[in-house]
Amino acid sequence: MVAFLAVGCSGSEVSNPEPAQQAGAPARPNIIFILADDLDLASARQLPKLRSLLLEEGASFENAFVSYPLCCPSRATVLTGLYAHNHGVASNEPPNGGFEKFRDEGREEATIAVRLQEEGYRTALFGKYLNRYPGDDPAHVPPGWDEWHARMDISPGGEEDTSAGGDPTEGYTKYYDYELNENGEVVPYGNSPEDYLTDVLSGKTTDFVRGAASDSKPFFLYLAPSAPHDPATPAERHEGAFAGEKAPRSASFDEEDVSDKPSWIRERRTISDRQASRKIDGLYRERLASMLAVDEMVDSLVGELTSTGQLDNTFIFFASDNGWQQGEHRIRTGKLYPYEESIRTPLFVRGPGVPAGSKVEKLILNTDFAPTIADLAGISFPADGRSFTPLLHGEDPLWRSVVLLEAAGGGSPPSYTAVRTETHKYVEYQTGEKELYDLEADPYEMESLHETAGSSLVQDLEAKVDALENCTGDGCRQTEDSP
Numbered sequence: 001m002v003a004f005l006a007v008g009c010s011g012s013e014v015s016n017p018e019p020a021q022q023a024g025a026p027a028r029p030n031i032i033f034i035l036a037d038d039l040d041l042a043s044a045r046q047l048p049k050l051r052s053l054l055l056e057e058g059a060s061f062e063n064a065f066v067s068y069p070l071c072c073p074s075r076a077t078v079l080t081g082l083y084a085h086n087h088g089v090a091s092n093e094p095p096n097g098g099f100e101k102f103r104d105e106g107r108e109e110a111t112i113a114v115r116l117q118e119e120g121y122r123t124a125l126f127g128k129y130l131n132r133y134p135g136d137d138p139a140h141v142p143p144g145w146d147e148w149h150a151r152m153d154i155s156p157g158g159e160e161d162t163s164a165g166g167d168p169t170e171g172y173t174k175y176y177d178y179e180l181n182e183n184g185e186v187v188p189y190g191n192s193p194e195d196y197l198t199d200v201l202s203g204k205t206t207d208f209v210r211g212a213a214s215d216s217k218p219f220f221l222y223l224a225p226s227a228p229h230d231p232a233t234p235a236e237r238h239e240g241a242f243a244g245e246k247a248p249r250s251a252s253f254d255e256e257d258v259s260d261k262p263s264w265i266r267e268r269r270t271i272s273d274r275q276a277s278r279k280i281d282g283l284y285r286e287r288l289a290s291m292l293a294v295d296e297m298v299d300s301l302v303g304e305l306t307s308t309g310q311l312d313n314t315f316i317f318f319a320s321d322n323g324w325q326q327g328e329h330r331i332r333t334g335k336l337y338p339y340e341e342s343i344r345t346p347l348f349v350r351g352p353g354v355p356a357g358s359k360v361e362k363l364i365l366n367t368d369f370a371p372t373i374a375d376l377a378g379i380s381f382p383a384d385g386r387s388f389t390p391l392l393h394g395e396d397p398l399w400r401s402v403v404l405l406e407a408a409g410g411g412s413p414p415s416y417t418a419v420r421t422e423t424h425k426y427v428e429y430q431t432g433e434k435e436l437y438d439l440e441a442d443p444y445e446m447e448s449l450h451e452t453a454g455s456s457l458v459q460d461l462e463a464k465v466d467a468l469e470n471c472t473g474d475g476c477r478q479t480e481d482s483p
Contacts, residue, residue: 028121028218029352030314031373032301035078035222036294036346037071037128037173037229038335039320042248043288044346047295053302054318056357058350059392064364065420068406069322069335069342072097072131074366075224078321079111081370081383083404086472089130090408098132099153103142112370112381113220114144119379122146122217124208126201127224139184149204151197151226152179152186173226175233175290196235198225198293205297206304213308220373225297227290230333234289241292247276247284252328252339252444260448261329262433264412268330280327287324315351315376319369329445338405338418338427338435339445351376353393360391362399363422367476384476400480404468419464426450426461436461 036044044050066074068084076082076089084090088105091097102108113123124147132153134140141148175198176191189195205223212219234241254271255261271280298318305311323342325331335342347364350356367385374381375389390397405418405427418427425445427435436450436458450458467479 027313028378029376030212030219030221030310031116031317031376032221032223032314033078033317033369033373034294034298034319035075035128035224036291036318036320037224037226038287038322038324039228039291039346040324040326040341041344041346043228043284043291043324044318044320044348046288047291049295049299050318050348053298054316054348054350058316058348058354058356059358059360061347061349061360061362061364061391063361063422064319064345064347065343065403065405066320066322066345066366067343067404069337070407071321072099072102073407074321075128075130076102076107077366078319078369079113080107081112081367081381081385083367083384083471083476084406085470086384092131094132096408099130100132100135102130103135108142108144111142111144112373113142113222115374115379115381116220116377117144117146119377120217121377122212122215122219123222124148124205124212124219125150125222125224126205126208127151128226129224134181138181138186141181141184147208148181148183149201150181152181173229173231175226175231193236196293198227198290198297199235201225202293202297202300206300209301209304209310210308213310218313218377220377223297223301225294227294228287230283232283232286232290234286235293238289238292240289242285242288245285245288246281247326250328250444252446254327255329255446258330262413262429262431262435264414265329265331271327271330271332275332276327279332283333284326313352315349315354317369317373318346318348319366320345321366336407336409337413338407338416338425340425340439340443343405343420349392351392355394358394360388362388362391363401363403363420364388364391365403382473384471384473386477398481400477401483402464402468402480404465404471404476404480406469417465417469419461419468421461421464424457424461426458426465428462428465 072092073084073089076087080087087107089097089101094100117123123145125145126149129150176195179186179188258265305314322335323344325334325341328341368388371381371383371385372387375387402419402421408415415430416427423440425437434450435448436453437445
């Protein structure tokens with residue numbers, strides 16, 4: 001059963017209860033969290049500055065996932081450390097999701113930003129906050145933020161369309177002719193080259209870092225560019241940068257035999273050459289080109305941190321709110337699906353004590369971001385997730401063996417609850433249909449074993465779904481840690 005309830009969380013209190021800096025102790029670190037929009041892992045690895053400045057200078061997490069692969073639910077999880085069934089944001093649009101749902105559930109008062117600000121951090125957000133922000137109050141600035149420069153969404157109206165695993169906000173993601181709420185004042189931007197959204201955010205964040213470097217307070221910077229979200233408009237200087245590139249053609253691309261798949265996949269037609277060329281490959285090239293300005297943004301940030309002497313005391317996270325389908329299993333484009341391409345995301349981290357060029361294979365989830373940030377800052381934060389600080393420092397602690405996947409689709413796909421372990425994925429749809437994959441033998445999820453697998457394996461995975469689908473706090477972590 002798939003159900004989303006706004007309930008409390010009794011997560012553990014992470015790290016040092018006395019965060020105040022003691023005499024002679026190292027300064028608390030600055031923390032920069034960069035969150036791309038709909039970026040898949042393979043595309044992230046193609047960006048030169050991400051590779052040289054983050055991937056090669058820090059840790060690459062090879063098994064990083066999001067529990068609910070859709071923008072607003074995922075971003076709500078990033079800010080709160082809660083599974084979607086606990087923070088209550090189950091879509092991008094009201095009444096079950098969007099900014100209004102997050103605000104009305106009281107979640108704005110319990111974000112990682114609020115906690116860091118309480119403990120002496122200077123906090124700032126630049127870019128995308130939550131879908132449908134700012135609702136009915138254009139001047140709204142949430143608690144917890146000292147600096148606020150958030151992109152404003154203007155809904156096109158109508159009901160949410162998840163028929164393509166889609167995102168009803170795709171029609172109003174703009175890279176030109178947009179508005180930002182800048183500390184409570186609505187500021188419009190035009191369509192000149194200097195108005196390109198990623199470049200504007202880059203300039204503002206560089207200015208923030210320069211100013212914060214002279215402050216005795218450590219800072220937390222949350223940077224959320226729109227790229228490569230559809231329509232994935234690149235900066236003029238990057239147009240045509242990937243001409244001739246094609247989207248990856250994995251074994252599951254335009255999957256030929258879908259007889260093992262649920263009905264909503266079996267009903268899909270195969271992908272024509274025209275669709276592959278225009279819809280999939282064309283968007284793929286634009287997505288990569290739109291990310292080049294983000295790549296330059298990372299370069300500018302690292303340069304500013306270096307020139308101000310802050311780089312060696314700053315953790316930089318780079319992640320995405322979800323992955324992206326581009327032809328796998330006949331899914332032309334989109335997210336929200338339980339397949340690897342939707343749930344797997346890039347996660348690169350560099351900072352003090354993080355071994356350069358290291359790789360981490362443990363299962364990481366977006367519920368872990370807030371408690372990890374809190375742990376690095378030396379403060380407590382209740383969450384469903386856990387701190388992966390030990391993994392950043394090359395340690396090998398006992399770790400989770402399973403994560404929960406959930407989505408209130410209602411269309412294609414239908415709502416589902418699933419678990420992903422280190423070796424298997426098991427999905428239960430609201431329709432009663434199921435999928436089961438041996439990810440070691442079948443990493444592209446080509447053959448579902450839900451009708452042929454041994455009963456003991458199926459029963460174990462069913463029990464994990466039952467235990468996780470309504471879990472909170474310590475209960476989530478205990479179930480995730482079970483063999």
